[in-house]
Amino acid sequence: MNNFTRNIELFLFLIMLTITHSSSDVITITKVSNVTKPGCQSQCGNVTIPYPFGIGPSCFLSKWFEVTCNTSFNPPIPQIGTLRVLEFTDYTFRVANKVASQCYDPFGNITEDNPVYSSLGWTSPFSFSQKNQFTLIGCDDFAFFLGPLQANFTSGCIALCSKPEEVLNGSCSGVGCCQTSIPKALKYYYTSVGSMVHNHTTIWSFDPCTYSFLGEQERFTFGGVSDFMDPGFVNRTRASVPMLVDWVVGNLSCSEARTAGVLACQANSECVDSDTGVPGYRCICHNGYQGQPYLEPGCQDINECEDPSNNLCDGVCTNTPGSYTCGCEDGYVGDGLKTGRGCAKKNSEFPVIKFSLGMGLGFLAILIGITWLYFIFKKRNLVKLRQNFFKQNGGLLLKQRIMSIMTREGNVDSTKVFTAQELEKATNKYAEDRILGRGGYGIVYKGILTDQRVVAIKKSRVMDETQIELFINEVIILTRVHHRNVVKLLGCCLESEVPLLVYEYVSNGTLFDHIHKKGTMTWLSWENRLRVAAEAAGAISYLHSATSTPIIHRDVKSANILLDDNYTTKIADFGASRLVPLDQTQVTTLVQGTLGYLDPEYFHTSQLTEKSDVYSFGVVLAELLTGKKPLCMECNEEERNLAKYFIRSLKENRLFQILEPRVVSEGTLEQLQQIGELVKRCLNLVSEERPTMKEVATELEGLRKFTQHPWARRHADEENANLLNVENQQTDLYEESINPYSSTSGISFGFSNNCGFVYPSNILR
Template sequence: MSGCISFCGNSSGLVNGSCSGLGCCHSAIPENTTNYNLNVQSIYTNGSGRTSGQSCGLGFIGETQAYNFSTLDFTNLTKRETVPLVLDWAVGNKTCKDAQKSMTSYLCKAANSSCSEPHGRGYICKCPPGYQGNPYLSDEHKDSCQDIDECKDLDRNPCNATATCTNTIGNYTCICPNGYEGDGRMPPGTGCSRKGQSKIMIIALGVCISLLILLVGSSLVYWVMQRRKLKKLKQKFFKQNGGLILERQLLNHKESVEPAKIFSAKELEKATNNYHKSRVLGQGGFGTVYKGVLPNGRVVTIKKSNVVDQSQIEQFINEMVVLTKIKHKNVVKLLGCCLETKVPLLVYEFITNGTLFEHIHDKNLSSLLSWEKRLKVALETAEALSYIHFETSMSIIHRDVKTTNILLDENYTAKISDFGASRLVPLDHTRLTTVVQGTLGYLDPEYFHTSQLTGKSDVYSFGVVIAELLTGEKALSMDRPESERNLAMYFVTAIKEDRLLQIIDDRILKEGNTEEIKEVANIAKKCLKVRGEDRPSMKQVTKELEGLRLSEKHSLKKVDPNTQQTEQLPNAPTHSLGIDVDIGTSSINTVVADDNMRNQVVKPTDNDAR
């Protein structure tokens, strides 16, 4: 049984051509059904919940595609022509095998007819391929299954144009003319081709297949050789970059809580999406810095150096080992390196909040960098420099202290980064003679003239950082007047001429303590002494900043911008602004040198841990 139901209560929903239940519905007749009984019943609801048998419907059996519903059919359907009905039929209800047992009732009379059971019940008879006619008639009848002469059908000639078609009983042949060979049939046959041509085609096909195999084989061999070559190259770089030395050093330094990891080149390529440009965090004279994501989800910073001095590889490895042992909250942690590339790659922890340079010189960010935060950043940077100068197993001179190498996390905690220019100082030395290296504007003038590198060189650079924090100006800018281009010279000159408060960032003056600002400026002035021996050590600088920070935390009242006075606790230390300027003309001219000197001054030539 099958059926459907349609609703006719709302004529506005009726759609011409749609017989899906509104005004019209249809149901398929199950297969293998031998007889039909159509029943149409109309159910009318009179509003009380009871139904009435009043009939208002019309049903019929017909071929689905032959009827297209129209809203007009409600009035004139009975006047339409009849809808055609398509029937599948078969002989009896026996299978072919059972029917053939009784030759008298078996109806496939033609000798070459075939029997099939297409509907699962009964059978039908068919003429075989190459014959046409009525398979239910015996061979004596002219309309029985008769051979088809394919060659007479000129419109659908089954043979090639050069072949001769010959009809056979139930089939046909195509004969190629002299000088030709093949089956003569149209595709999918081979047709007719000149003798020998097929051999040429076979040879050509064989050659093509051979060449394809040779090409694939050569590509496979080339790929294998390239992989081996790449593997050997990685091994060469690994040894060349001191990988064996580093492995030995790491085994000898098992006391590290988290020893440095030696990453593979493939790991870092995957972490940086093959060093895609969207992963670049910054570029400088020493290399490019990328953001990477390791398989465990940890975000890291990957530094790819431009060049490395192969003669100083052992020194580089020693620095690697020392840097991995640095455990200080204000130093960016070195996690490991990759030595399988031409120049080593260094992997650091990722700091989320950008560089101090951005926070000072970006208008949107600088407004968030309060005086308290600036003093905190200065103290933490000093603590980190003091730590690497005095508290590591071998003293480390950073040699490139600047605001772009001081990173800030989400809590504005300062972290020194980029030890690419740093040098280790042996225990029995206080200074090193090196090729001058650093960044103009931050470069120690004494170091520039003498090539004698000491911890006081970092002190000078730190003084420039403090000057940047106080003034909001860049360390070196060609956009300023000539006398103000070098911030260190301009800052010290302003103190000498008692113009300090004129060059201090307005935002700091509005919220900061004037006396504290002067004290911090005085510390910067001492750091910017031309002679290194006149500068304080980073340990002394740290103590002075600690005292100021403690004083700032215990202040009862912040500065009044109108009176520029401050009220302090009775026992809080007080400081006076001492003016002690010691800067020579030759030193000034050296530091203010234009950017054309960068190629000579900044170019790295010695061992640099990038």
């Protein structure tokens, strides 16, 4: 495979990436107490080594905290395994960075290609901190950021620019520079970079190299075009932008460690459960104490009275364990506080009390008045802000369209404009535990309205002001879509910075989860697969032809096919959909979709038609029949792309070898051949030769009716008896050839699954 084809495949893969932004509690990074275990080396070069870390035998808590002092450097550098440690902090330590790069000569040839693979050890108490951020530097370039198979995490970045003037110093928002966050508990990652430009000579003059790296967010500032041209960018970044690594103690929670008698926390300290996603805990000193919480005798009391700036006493300060008290000398009265009455002679007690009382009441009255005015102005500003958002998001236009429809049709009961307060209350102020999912278009929350209806509320990430009228048109049309197999859009809210869409709530997950997750396949019989496929095809056909304005979904995939409590199909997620005027058969759009399901003709021409949905639905059918994912980056070359693999197997008369055993056992030979041919026609590379969704739905309904006849079941059992015997023999041979490594084997340098063992360097081949 040549380099250009490889880069195109990588770019396609980035189209379907869902850049998730996880939220986490902010922990201030402070210098650790410089306490080393007695008798142990406390310094390596310029770095202090605090316990539980240590240099030498018996100087560290466990093997993971052993530090070696590499004296081949000047000054010496401490290392944990192969990690070069730059500094230790309370909950983290900083390590030297690694930068992936790819460089070109003036003729567009690759002169340097350096991917990066970094590992902390699968069973270690370490993980890459979420205070790190993945960064890509380049023009018309992209980068992968792959986590381990066990973490099921894949992300990446695309940086676009056509000329140097477009790149702004300090701005890392996709033009010349792109950044994205990482998940919790990340112990491994692999990153590589590439170019989306076939002829790199057009931008070589200002973009000779592309770089990607993981580093501490607060330590990196984008320098604009100068970063592209800087030959020392890699060394400078390694020196100035370290990576933060979170650490915890043990692999038990506080209560588990306390029960087992292995809690490492010493006196005057408390145990805090890990919030990094890695099992374990940390020890911190109680308030009013300082020192080393992991070593005897534990944390020591702080004598606040020795430092006047550390106490509020105006009189006599008395130190107590973990705190202090204030009082007055003999002959004086008061509370002894700088912020209180202080200390005064006994004969002046009453005048002081009166004066203090008057001042206190006056100050209280002023404070109440200022607070009252503040809340009034805040409420007015909030109302004004919501009104501005309502106008900005097309609220007036939406009202005008609703009134027009009411005049013409008499009612618009299906369209509701929600207030921001309604949706805040429904989602408990968008609480974390109400999040149903995150995607490229926004976050979906579970909401409970005042009438106890459960809904799904989609909060978009961005809103293009030039597309307001189109957005309002889509809201009006989608709220008037009535089909039992299409998720109903109930209304919207325009009083927030970005519009909020309110959908009916579908409770039983996605078809993708039911196909690919273990333990959820019991209901997925051949008859139910046909029913789900027929219902989904009928719903998409309805969108194409039965609505007043045809709707092309543009992102048909099993993850967008929801199932309710009765396993009834619901087509969802119209974030990428496009309305097509009745006098047009295709529209030109920016290519959007999910790799593996994306219509190749649409990708190459940007011409979106109803047949693009047909291709994507064909991939869903193949997924239903085989139980395989549309893309398997860990599989061998033949099985990596499900659509190609299915067509090739059909041509080579190997269809029954790739189908799920349950499908083969429950479906008749005629049915399986017929649906296999249907998938083949849907996956035709020429869109004009694909069937319409109406034809697909009709054919699937015909297969369903055939399945429901009692004689069809008996015929299937007899017909498949011999076929299953053959399949069982092939399965035995296949199971003997499966790689014995599983996805949880803990091998730190690669990934494994039922497709065989794949090293990270093979992922991009």
